[in-house]
Amino acid sequence: MSKIPTQGEYLDWYGFKFRWASYHRTPDQLNHYLYSYDTLSTDALEALDKLSPPAPTAPRKDIQTAYEPKEKSLTRDLFKLLEKNKNDDQAIRALWTEVNTVPEWVNWDEIERGQKVFWRYAGPAITALTHLSLLGGMSSGRTTVETLDRTGGFGARAVKRRLMETVQHTFGVHKDIQSIQPGGEGWEASVRVRLLHSSVRRRIIQLAQEKPEYYSIKDHGVPVNDLDCIGTINTFSSTVIWLGYPRQGIYLSKREILDYLALWRYVAYLMGTPHDWMATPEMAKAMMESLLVSEYRPTKKSATLANNIITGFEGEPPIYASRGYINALTWWLNGPQLARALEIEKPSLYHYALVASQCWHFMLISYITSSIPYLDHRNIEFMKRSYYDAFVFNKKKGALGYKAMFLFKWIPDHVNTTTPLGVTDEERRKMSGAFGRGTIEKTALFQLLLSTLMLFSLAYYVWTVLQRTQGE
Known part of the structure; x- marks a missing residue:
C-alpha cells in the first residue's frame, strides 16, 4: 500500500472490503512483531538440549517427503522431556508453569460454548479453514511463506499428512472442556506445537548463520515470529468468523463470536502468542483486516505452496475432491482477485454451481439444527463423532x-532450500469428483439437481x- 490508511477510509484489498478505524494497525505499527518471538519456549528448548542433546540430521533426499528417522529414539519428544524435567531447570520450569497457569480472564463456561460453535457449524468451519485460512493464508508472502517454503512440509506428497496433523490439533482444541484444560488432549497438542515452532525457528536461524543467503532475518523477520503466530491464530478465529462463515451464508450471533474468540485467545496464550488483540470482537476484527493490508502480498512461492495444497488433497480420502471443486471453493471463499494472484486455475460454472449447492446445504442444516436445542445437541455430538472417525481414527x-x-x-x-511445485497424481484424479468417489461432490450434485x-x-x-387465470 502506497500510503498509510486514514480513519474512516474505505479500503478494498484483494476484494476484502472494510472501513479503516481506530482499532486498526498500519503495517509500520505491526512491523515490530517481525522481530519478537516466544523467548520462553526458546529458553526452555535450549535447556532441554543440555539434558537431552538432539541427534544429528542429514539432508533429505526428496523435499516432497518428510524426514523420518529410522529409529524412533532419534526423534526427541520435547513435550515428554519438558514434563519429565519440569523441576530440573529454571527455564523449563518457567514454561511448564506458564502453560499450567490459567489466566484470570479465562471463563470455562464461555470457552466450552466456543468449542460447541465449531461443531455446530463443523462443515463450513472445515471448509473455511482449508480453503480460506490455509490456502488463502499462503498469500502472506513476506514472512509465513518464507518459513514454510524451507521446511518441506508443504511439498505435494507431504502436505496431506502435515495438514491432517493440524486437523488433530484443531479437533483437540474443540473436543470438550477437559481437552483444553491443563493435561487435556487439546492443551497438550497446543504445547507440543509451541515447542515445534521453537525448533523450526532455531533451526532456520542456525542455517542462516552458517549461510546468510539462506534466510534474511532483516527482510523476512525472525522465523516463526510473533506476527506469524498472530496471523495463524487469526486464521483459525477471526478469519473464520468474519469471512469464512459469511461467505458460506453462516452468520454467528454476538454471543457465539465472543465465545469463539475466548477459546482461541486461550489457545494463543498456550502457544506463546500475543493475544490482547482478541479481548473484544472489534479489536479482533480490526487485527484481521490490518493483517490483510500488511501481510497479504502473494509471491511466486505463495502460488507454489497454495497449488501444492490442492495437488496434495486432490482425490484423497475421505473427501476425494476433484481439483476443479477445490479450485471453485478457493475462488468462492477468497475471491477472484486473490485466487488469481495465487495462480489458482479458474473453475468451471459446473463446479461453482456445486459450491453454491454445498453452501445452501450448510445454511439449511445449520440454521435448522441450531434453532432447536435438542437438534443442536444431537448435531454437535454427531459431527464430533463423524469427523473424528473420518479425519483421526479410521485409516x-x-x-x-x-x-x-x-x-x-x-x-x-x-x-533443499525451497519447496518445488508438485505434480498431479493421475490415479487419484480419476477417483475424484462426483463421478468418482467424491462424496461431498456427489451430495452437492444431488442437491443441485x-x-x-x-x-x-x-x-x-x-x-x-x-x-388458467387468463383462460377464465
Missing part, C-alpha cells in the same frame, strides 16, 4: 489412524395457474 477413510505428536520431522537444510427440479416444478406450477 480406511483416509485418517492418520494415530495420535499426532507434532515432532520435528520436516527439518530444514542447506540442500433436486433444487433445480423443484425450481422448475414451481415455475411450471405458477405458469399453469397463470394460464
Whole structure:
C-alpha cells in the first residue's frame, strides 16, 4: 500500500472490503512483531538440549517427503522431556508453569460454548479453514511463506499428512472442556506445537548463520515470529468468523463470536502468542483486516505452496475432491482477485454451481439444527463423532489412524532450500469428483439437481395457474 490508511477510509484489498478505524494497525505499527518471538519456549528448548542433546540430521533426499528417522529414539519428544524435567531447570520450569497457569480472564463456561460453535457449524468451519485460512493464508508472502517454503512440509506428497496433523490439533482444541484444560488432549497438542515452532525457528536461524543467503532475518523477520503466530491464530478465529462463515451464508450471533474468540485467545496464550488483540470482537476484527493490508502480498512461492495444497488433497480420502471443486471453493471463499494472484486455475460454472449447492446445504442444516436445542445437541455430538472417525481414527477413510505428536520431522537444510511445485497424481484424479468417489461432490450434485427440479416444478406450477387465470 502506497500510503498509510486514514480513519474512516474505505479500503478494498484483494476484494476484502472494510472501513479503516481506530482499532486498526498500519503495517509500520505491526512491523515490530517481525522481530519478537516466544523467548520462553526458546529458553526452555535450549535447556532441554543440555539434558537431552538432539541427534544429528542429514539432508533429505526428496523435499516432497518428510524426514523420518529410522529409529524412533532419534526423534526427541520435547513435550515428554519438558514434563519429565519440569523441576530440573529454571527455564523449563518457567514454561511448564506458564502453560499450567490459567489466566484470570479465562471463563470455562464461555470457552466450552466456543468449542460447541465449531461443531455446530463443523462443515463450513472445515471448509473455511482449508480453503480460506490455509490456502488463502499462503498469500502472506513476506514472512509465513518464507518459513514454510524451507521446511518441506508443504511439498505435494507431504502436505496431506502435515495438514491432517493440524486437523488433530484443531479437533483437540474443540473436543470438550477437559481437552483444553491443563493435561487435556487439546492443551497438550497446543504445547507440543509451541515447542515445534521453537525448533523450526532455531533451526532456520542456525542455517542462516552458517549461510546468510539462506534466510534474511532483516527482510523476512525472525522465523516463526510473533506476527506469524498472530496471523495463524487469526486464521483459525477471526478469519473464520468474519469471512469464512459469511461467505458460506453462516452468520454467528454476538454471543457465539465472543465465545469463539475466548477459546482461541486461550489457545494463543498456550502457544506463546500475543493475544490482547482478541479481548473484544472489534479489536479482533480490526487485527484481521490490518493483517490483510500488511501481510497479504502473494509471491511466486505463495502460488507454489497454495497449488501444492490442492495437488496434495486432490482425490484423497475421505473427501476425494476433484481439483476443479477445490479450485471453485478457493475462488468462492477468497475471491477472484486473490485466487488469481495465487495462480489458482479458474473453475468451471459446473463446479461453482456445486459450491453454491454445498453452501445452501450448510445454511439449511445449520440454521435448522441450531434453532432447536435438542437438534443442536444431537448435531454437535454427531459431527464430533463423524469427523473424528473420518479425519483421526479410521485409516480406511483416509485418517492418520494415530495420535499426532507434532515432532520435528520436516527439518530444514542447506540442500533443499525451497519447496518445488508438485505434480498431479493421475490415479487419484480419476477417483475424484462426483463421478468418482467424491462424496461431498456427489451430495452437492444431488442437491443441485433436486433444487433445480423443484425450481422448475414451481415455475411450471405458477405458469399453469397463470394460464388458467387468463383462460377464465
